[in-house]
Amino acid sequence: MSVLVYTENWDGKFKKLSFELVSYAAGVAKLLNTTVAAVSIGRVEENELKKLGNYGAVKIISVNNDQLVSLDSQAYASVISEISVKEGASVIVFANNNTGKAVAPRVSVRLKAGVGSGVSRLPLNVDPFTVYKRTYSGNAFAHVIIKSAVKIITLAQNSFDLIETANNATIEILNISVDPSLLKTSVKDVQKQSGKIVLTDADIVVSGGRGMKSADNWSPLIELATLLGAATACSRPVSDEGWRPHDEHTGQTGKIIAPNLYIAVGISGATQHLAGISSSKYIVAINSDKDAPVFEAAQYGIVGDAMKVLPKLVAAVKEIKK
Amino acid sequence: MKILVCISNVPDTTTKIKFAGGNSSIDTTGVQWVINPWDELSLTRALELKDDAATGIKSVTVIHVGNAASEPTIRKALAIGADDGIRVNAESPDAWYVASQIAEVVKNDQFDIILCGIESSDYNGSVVGGMVAEFLGIPSVSAVSGINIENGQPVLTREIDGGKEIIALSAPFVAIVQKGIAKEPRIAAMRGIMMARSKPVKLIDPVAVEPLTLISVFEKPAPRTACKYIDADNAEQLIDLLQNEAKVI
C-alpha cells in the first residue's frame, strides 16, 4: 500500500503546486500509515526530482519517454495506472488543474477508483474514506465517501500549505513504453505568450470589472499588478467587451483561481464572478457603491472611485518597495 | 458524422443553495433548472458545425442521465436546435454511474464526436467526459476552447498554462469543452420551441452499475470575517494592512 502523487513539471521544473501536492499526499499517507511515491513524467533533472523529497516523497519515479512529450491523456493514464498497480497505491493524488482533470478520470476507469475532485482538506475520515470537496461553485462543500478500494483525489490549488521534511528519497528511473495504439492525438502547433504571469499560478491577482469604464483606464491597474508581482484578471463583461483578453476572465465560466490576495476593482460581485475567486485567502474590494455585494465577500474594502484610489495604492506600494 | 452532446441539468447559477434531508441533498423548492452553462455552449458549437455543410456533420443528439423531472431541460436543448434526445431514465448518483450509462449508449449507437463540459456547475466534478472516453477506449482532449473540422479532419484548440495548443485527431473522440468554444449560447426561438415538441426523445433503461462515491453531507462555507473599510482618501493604508496585518504582500 502507498499513496501515489502525480507531480507535473513545466519545462523540467516543478512549481509550488507540485510541492503542495506532495505535502498533501504525505498528510494522507500519515493517516493511512504508509508512504508517498511521486511520479514525474518528462525530462526532469535529478536535482529537481530530489526537491519532491523535501515535502515527504519517499520514492520518486521518473518516466522520461519520447512518446509522452505532449499531454495525451490516454497515454498518461495508462502509464500512471500501471505504476499505481505496481506500487500497490491505495490513494492517487492529482492537481485539480487542466492536466489532473484530463488524466484522473481515465485512471479512475482503468482502476475502478472513485474520484473526489476539487478537494481542499485532508480526508475527514479514512474508514469510510471521506473527502471534503467544493460544490455549487464554492457555495457549498460536500463530504464525499469514496467506496472503491483505490481512491483518487484531485487537490484544489492553493488549498494546502507546504510542509517540509527531511529528504531521504530514492529516485527510480522507469522505462515504460506506451502501446502506440493509445497515442491518438498530435499537437500541431503551440502558441505561448511569454513573460506573462500565469493567472492560475499567481499569489496575487489584481482584477478589473465594468466599473473601470473603458479599456483605456487599465494602466494604473496594470501598474499596481506589476509592482506587486501580480497577475491581472477581469470580470466576464470586460473580456466580452474586448477591454481585456479572454484568458483573464475569472468566474464560473472563466478561470477558477485561489490566490492569497485578490483585489477586485470596479467589480460588483455577482455570484458567477465570486464562484471563480471565493477560495482566495484575502479579497479586497474597491467599488464606488457601498452596497455592492462584493463587499460581503471581502475582508478589506474601499468605497470610492477606482481612478482616484488606484494611483494612491500605486504610490503606497512604490513607497514600501523603496 | 454525428455529434453527441452530454448535458447535465443544474440549478440556475444565481440560485441560493439550501439543503434538505439533514443536509444530505439540495432543497429543490423554488429552484430553476437550466442546462449546465458549458453544455449550452457545446450544444451551440455543435449546431454551428452542423450548419456548415462543409463539416459533414449530419446530426446533433443530446443525452442526459436523469429522471423525468429533467425532461424540460432536454426539450430546451431540442428547442435550441438539437435533432433528437436520449434520456437514460435513472437518478444520477455519481459520475462513475453517469459515465457508465453514456458509454453504454455510445457502444450501441456510434457517435463520432462526443462533447462534455469541463464541469457541472452543481457537483463541480470535472470527470464525466474523461471517464466516458476511457470506458470507450477512445481519445479525449480536455480544456478544449475550439473545435473545427478542416477537410474532414477534426482540429481542436486546447488551453494550456499561458497559451494554446492546436491538436489534430481522428473521430471518434471526446472533447471536454470550456470557455471559448462558442461565443454566446444559442437561444431557442419560437419556431424552435414549436418544433421541439415533435422531436424524438428516446428513453433508455439504465444498465446496472454500482456507484463508487456517495455524498454523506453538505455544508455551507464558513462565513467570511466582516469587511474592514478603509477611507478612500487614505487608500494607502490598505497597503499597510495587506503588508503588516494580512501579510500577503
Ligand SMILES: Cc1cc2nc3c(=O)[nH]c(=O)nc-3n(C[C@H](O)[C@H](O)[C@H](O)COP(=O)(O)OP(=O)(O)OC[C@H]3O[C@@H](n4cnc5c(N)ncnc54)[C@H](O)[C@@H]3O)c2cc1C
Ligand atoms: C451563466 C452565467 C455565467 C456567468 N459567468 C460569469 C463569470 O464567469 N465571470 C463573471 O465575472 N461574470 C459572469 N457572469 C456575469 C455576472 O452575472 C455579472 O454580470 C458580471 O460578473 C458583472 O461584471 P462586473 O462586476 O464587471 O460589472 P457590473 O455588475 O456592471 O459592476 C460594475 C461595478 O463597478 C462599480 N463602479 C462603477 N464605477 C466605478 C468607479 N468609478 N470606481 C469603482 N467602482 C465603480 C459599480 O458600483 C458596480 O458594482 C455570468 C452570468 C451568467 C448568466
Ligand SMILES: Nc1ncnc2c1ncn2[C@@H]1O[C@H](COP(=O)(O)O)[C@@H](O)[C@H]1O
Ligand atoms: N447526468 C448527466 N447526464 C449527461 N451528461 C452529464 C451528466 N452529468 C454530467 N454530464 C456531462 O459531464 C460534464 C462534466 O460533468 P461533471 O463531471 O459532473 O462535472 C457536464 O458538463 C456534462 O457534459
